[in-house]
Amino acid sequence: xxxxSVHSRAAHxxxxxxxxxxxxxxxxxxxxxxxxxxxxxxxxxxxxHRIIVNGADLDYISSAGLGVFMAYVEDVxxxxxxxxxxxxxxxxxxxxDLLGFPMLFDIEDTxxxxxxxxxxxxEDAPEPSDAPGENRIA
Amino acid sequence: MxxxxxxxxxxxxxxxxxxxxxxxxxAAAEGLEDEMVQELRMAxxxxxxxxxxxxxxxxxxxxxxxxxxxxDERFTVRIRDEGEPFRPEAYDTPDLRELVRRRQSGGLGxxxxxxxxxxxxxxxxxxxNEVLLTKYRDGQPAx
Numbered sequence: 264x265x266x267x268s269v270h271s272r273a274a275h276x277x278x279x280x281x282x283x284x285x286x287x288x289x290x291x292x293x294x295x296x297x298x299x300x301x302x303x304x305x306x307x308x309x310x311x312h313r314i315i316v317n318g319a320d321l322d323y324i325s326s327a328g329l330g331v332f333m334a335y336v337e338d339v340x341x342x343x344x345x346x347x348x349x350x351x352x353x354x355x356x357x358x359x360d361l362l363g364f365p366m367l368f369d370i371e372d373t374x375x376x377x378x379x380x381x382x383x384x385x386e387d388a389p390e391p392s393d394a395p396g397e398n399r400i401a
Numbered sequence: 402m403x404x405x406x407x408x409x410x411x412x413x414x415x416x417x418x419x420x421x422x423x424x425x426x427x428a429a430a431e432g433l434e435d436e437m438v439q440e441l442r443m444a445x446x447x448x449x450x451x452x453x454x455x456x457x458x459x460x461x462x463x464x465x466x467x468x469x470x471x472x473d474e475r476f477t478v479r480i481r482d483e484g485e486p487f488r489p490e491a492y493d494t495p496d497l498r499e500l501v502r503r504r505q506s507g508g509l510g511x512x513x514x515x516x517x518x519x520x521x522x523x524x525x526x527x528x529x530n531e532v533l534l535t536k537y538r539d540g541q542p543a544x
Contacts, residue, residue: 266418292421293450294414296506323421325446326513330506333497337504354439361516362509363497 267295269302274315276378283311284374288320291328299328303335303346312344315377319350324358332368345369349377403472404431412453412482413461417446420467424478427469431476437536440517441478444534447510448480454507456484456530474543478534486525487532 267289274284285302289295306314316332336346347369351359359370371377408423410416421442428438449465457463466481495508514521520535537543 290418292414292417292446293453294417323442325443325450326509327450327506329509333501333509334504334506337501358443358513362513367497367501 266290267292267298269298271302271305274374274378276382278382280313280378280381282313282315282378282381284315284317286317286320290323291321292323292325293327296325296327296331299331300334303331303339307335307338307342310342312339312342313381314339314344314346315374315381316346316348317350317374318348318352318355321352321355324355326362329359329362329364332364336368345381347371347377347380349374403470405468405470407466407468409464409466410449411461412457412463412465412484414450414453417449420449420465421446423467424469427471428476431471433476433536433538437476441476441534441536444514444517444521445478445480447514448478448532448534451487451510452480452482452484452530455487456482458485460484474538476536476538480532480534482530483528484530486530487523489521489523 267287270286270288272284272286274282276282283306287299291299306312332346339346348359349371350373351370356370359365359368364370369377369380371380406427408420410420424445425438425442428441433441445467449467452465453459463482463484468479470477470479489511492511495512500508514534518534519537519540520533522533524531
């Protein structure tokens, strides 16, 4: 049984920049990495290019989980967006840090800070506004 | 005398959680610090995931043998398979920027294992591949 889930929701910054948030919960390993892939694929299919991955409830990540970020971030950036990471527990942040991810990804302490980072370059790429609502992907 | 405990899993990613739990429980029972326990959990997944993907190429009918061997000086996890041998010397330290540019999701596992463990050794003998992941209780070999 999978002990990992991705919950997808729309969010807006203080100045109404539309962002898509993926809340991760549980253990992201070589078995569950495909669930995060599916979530990024869905973002791509729905033209959500400003993505915040919220790791408040993420307890574990392996290199397979990190690999999903590596595989998708370039396409998202080429589409004018970014994948920003927020709210990681210290033991999970340590794994990102050990492999040098802070050099290539915005990793913020809170979702609000990640939203604010999107506002800084919001003019660069307009994003269609998200319809409100929720969608459980995995 | 070293204490040894073993488990065997089918070569499939859905069993990785069981291996992580087994190793974490043994490491905690041996009195290792929580940080070391977490590092061992991660390293054993990386080693087993490599076997599943590369040595057995996704054949879930094959098996992986995992043993933990602990003594006063060290805690070692031994992973054995009978698939394609792995050649660690063929892998350099990965360039993260280059992997991202190529949209590549793999290539970090061995590097992560080496960062997490005090020692990572590969051997192949009579058709059996073995990786030994070692943490020294004092951070380095005695003597």
